[in-house]
Amino acid sequence: QKEVEQDPGPLSVPEGAIVSLNCTYSNSAFQYFMWYRQYSRKGPELLMYTYSSGNKEDGRFTAQVDKSSKYISLFIRDSQPSDSATYLCAIGRVNRDDKIIFGKGTRLHILP
């Protein structure tokens, strides 16, 4: 079983819709959760960082962590064409040698 799994997409949604992006992970030792956005030919950009279960909100973005189900989500409200990008989840494991595990990313297209 892979340590973190993420649907590659592509996911196409109309402008203004709510987008839901998800990752599952295999080990309850994972305690730190991040979401990155990556535009084509650019490096990943940190969007959200959390280490607790529940929701964390930042503008139109909400990160949700369910540790009991080993499931993390990123919600984008009022989606815009500029949100079209690849979104990567990343998780860090307590007491592990300086590693963060990245998902392979989900490609998102917001249709005008």
Place this chain on the structure above:
Amino acid sequence: SQTIHQWPATLVQPVGSPLSLECTVEGTSNPNLYWYRQAAGRGLQLLFYSVGIGQISSEVPQNLSASRPQDRQFILSSKKLLLSDSGFYLCAWSPAGTAYNQPQHFGDGTRLSIL
């Protein structure tokens, strides 16, 4: 604020030629530094990471090497490039100390094509 610079943005090299990619970080001291390769459909592959000057950990056996000659400088090298070295190379940093609970911050990458 902290910034990370990576160059060149694009590079085309013949098979068998040497390689040197450079990454520098500004606005922080003693950062953890990382080199990743990103291939389509395969996600981010960690190649090397460094917790200090001269300290390099290699994640996968390969044709590449890394060096950290200064606190905020990280270099990815090869003596002889292979076709399989083509890809998108990303440098990243995280704050000093333990890395598993610190988000990493990425440069804009170098797209390397081997002919």
